[in-house]
Amino acid sequence: MTENITELLRNNGYKVTPQRLAIYEALCATKEHPKAETLFVKLQPTYPTMSLATVYKTIDILKKIGKIRVLNTGEDSFRYDADITSHHHVQCTVCGRVDDVYEAVDQKALKKIEKQTGYTITEQRVYFFGKCAKCNK
Amino acid sequence: MTENITELLRNNGYKVTPQRLAIYEALCATKEHPKAETLFVKLQPTYPTMSLATVYKTIDILKKIGKIRVLNTGEDSFRYDADITSHHHVQCTVCGRVDDVYEAVDQKALKKIEKQTGYTITEQRVYFFGKCAKCNK
DNA sequence: CTCTCTGCAAAATTTTTGCACTGCT
């Protein structure tokens, strides 16, 4: 990591507050790709005055400075992920959990798609759906 | 097409109403992957009494009988597509339009991912993002 | 003629915004 979250906030003109650090750390500490509400509930015990509005405002900043990614698997709300390395996601159609998929992107296919559609593609998000190991039993 | 929309509705115990046919036909007639609101506005002139609730209820039925797909590119609302063949989507980050991508899925990679994650994968949704030909000029 | 469907309005959800007070720098 070349630049930590504190420096990054400061360098972008944002103040460093306990809430912002707590939200980012909570996101880093989990693999469950929580929604805003989930983060809020998880932080309530430690930060009793924390509000949902602050969670959303902080998420917005973290998005802007590129420290988190937003997922949308087709649920009614967004999920967030502090893992910003190139990876995809798989969601269990039974229990709803979301796991990571580390699989390299096929660059040849990408070129073909660019030619086919006329788009200059800068990003891709892949969502797989199926039954997780636990729900398969 | 082995079974048309009228038969399919009837065979699944749903009544065939002008609203349902209109919504499905509107979806078939467009390539722009509209949201519920867009469909509603488009149908207003022809069906002045059409309500947004009916659009949502009909979309729900069409989803259940497998006649439409739901897309979510990370916008605040869902988009719908009557093209249920296996294909993916690309969205322009400038103008927001959504186009189709017809590119075969790499089955080998899929097997690898199943082994890696322990999931039995039944579906995948791929969203590409970039600048469309028009916005690239 | 029955029973589902429609359409209105109200409710539920998720996310955003306004504003006085707090607290980072």
Add this chain to the structure above:
DNA sequence: AGCAGTGCAAAAATTTTGCAGAGAG
């Protein structure tokens, strides 16, 4: 001390639901 940030509550936006009257089978 100055000014952005927090937290509350209210607003906005999307989707769902309840119910009385309309219409398909």
